[in-house]
Amino acid sequence: MRVVIASCSVDYSGRLNAHLPLATRLLMVKADGSVLVHSDGGSYKPLNWMSPPCRLDVAEPSEEEAATGVDAVWTVQHTKNDDRLVVRIHEVLADHSVDLGVDPGLVKDGVEAHLQKLLAEQIDILGPGHQLMRREYPTAIGPVDILARDEDGTAVAVEIKRRGEIDGVEQLTRYLELLNRDPLLAPVRGVFAAQEIKPQARVLAGDRGIRCVVLDYDAMRGIDDVDSRLF
């Protein structure tokens, strides 16, 4: 890993063209040759970058470039396509190299999969008398998150999202269309379950006869913990 702080201008060409005027920025060169151009703000996304696999070449500036104060020209060329990043370095304020080694990596916990597991275990959140048929019920266009039966024995297809938005309702609609063609299952009701459901999604779901259920993740996790302690 090499970190350079320098005044520079940057040009990217590839899927689009983009230009950064001359200013002082942080340049990060990773071991795989990828380059990140960061300013002192924004978010974690760099102003400009080149993803691996790519190759960094450092060259002398042309006379023309040198006349405008360019000290070096970095060309970062993607190995598999025409994406190219050109960094024209004017003044270098700092230049550090360090060997970081391979990172042991991130350990994550608690996403949509967890919601699905918890809801499968606590299926009566959908209403008393509900029975789980199975998780990840396979269909031709992909698996339905949860398939259950309500107290009357009617099949219920559940789509789970962390944030319920309009495309989640569309997805569930496609599943319902398909499932309702199966005479062994039909009629199948739809339930859209999420920690948070956007108003537009709620309206669309209502319009299609799909029930919305807001999931309380902390409460579900709490019950899960209590259950776990019983064993």
Place this chain on the structure above:
Amino acid sequence: MRVVIASCSVDYSGRLNAHLPLATRLLMVKADGSVLVHSDGGSYKPLNWMSPPCRLDVAEPSEEEAATGVDAVWTVQHTKNDDRLVVRIHEVLADHSVDLGVDPGLVKDGVEAHLQKLLAEQIDILGPGHQLMRREYPTAIGPVDILARDEDGTAVAVEIKRRGEIDGVEQLTRYLELLNRDPLLAPVRGVFAAQEIKPQARVLAGDRGIRCVVLDYDAMRGIDDVDSRLF
């Protein structure tokens, strides 16, 4: 901007919980207090981070922590929610601070908007005799990219994407449903236009009677240049 290279362990808690074991990493502290934890690989996305607005506090380690080699504890607390990043610093290899000032920002060119403009100018790409009605034709659920008439005078609603995927077809379907309720427009045909159309999107479009058109951006831009030179 402050750049620290140090061996550290990192814990994030918020929308999920995540942990990074002890390793040497690059820590970037931006002027707004946001923190990025980078390893020597991956892409531009940090291993872990805290977005602004947030607050960084540096504290002495507890006795317990000190015994395991912790030299300092950084706590980065988001200002508006419970998200928190805790960085336990073991050994500092480098620590640089520099004032970058405000970045003049990125100048972009050539995205979906450009495709829309070009297609509006070269509407006969849809077929000879097509006439542009208008770009960004407003509907209750949002603007349709392009509304045109074909050689027979039939209305055509065009949805434009850089990459045509299934949700683009869904979007166009919703527009068509709405537009076909308007007696002044109906019947309205649908055209899904993109630089690249994914197979699943193509199948769904076919199933709904929507025509797919692949756009050659370079060719369209070339014609545009030629046109420009004529004036």
Place this chain on the structure above:
DNA sequence: GCCTAGATTTCGATA
């Protein structure tokens, strides 16, 4: 300010 759609999205799982 909230909400929606796009992104040089990135990233991971799966067929």
Place this chain on the structure above:
DNA sequence: TATCGAAGTCTAGGC
């Protein structure tokens, strides 16, 4: 290897 869905997505544009 392509494809598809999720992301602590982020970000810009409307309303």
